Amino acid sequence: MQLNKLNKKEVDQLFQAILQLKTLEECYRFFEDLCTIGEIKSLAQRLEVARMLQEGCTYNRIETETGASTATISRVKRCLHYGTDGYKLALERLCQMKENDFPDNG
Template sequence: MVERGTENAEKDETARLLAALCSLSTPEEARAFLADLCTAREIDDLSQRLAVASMLSAGASYVDVSHATGASSTTVSRVSKCLNGPAGGYRMVLARIGDEA
């Protein structure tokens, strides 16, 4: 069971992280922040998920996406679920970077 104070602190920390991400203005700033925040492996994993979303959005099959990106079938499936889910984060970002299908 999560204590009430802990839950609020986690929400505050998440809000702070979101504000930090929104404060970034350039790819260079984003690269510097990610380099400080994440391991190289975590950045690679995030990059791979975006590549998977881009390929799925363009109509590629799960097998083709997995082979091209090296992502596991579980990762491809999870990204597909998010890509087609209600949050719309992948769709929004892909549209903004010109990678939408």
């Protein structure tokens, strides 16, 4: 597992700080201080690419809708297939959260 390459005190502190955030507003405030707008957009774009790949969207559609390069799409796809399942975990939890937020309309 490649996580051991990141296993430094500073990275642990960053991840612990993120885990302490409780609301979307807190996340916006923290990430706007931590990252440039471009960095935040890139992170969000990669997550959207992962979501679209999991849904079976084509590279062309993903490129058109997200503006991601084919290199970025390929990298995200590689992570989905051979990575540590971080995208899958996050997307599953987002899906569960949305299901809990929106009660059955039937």
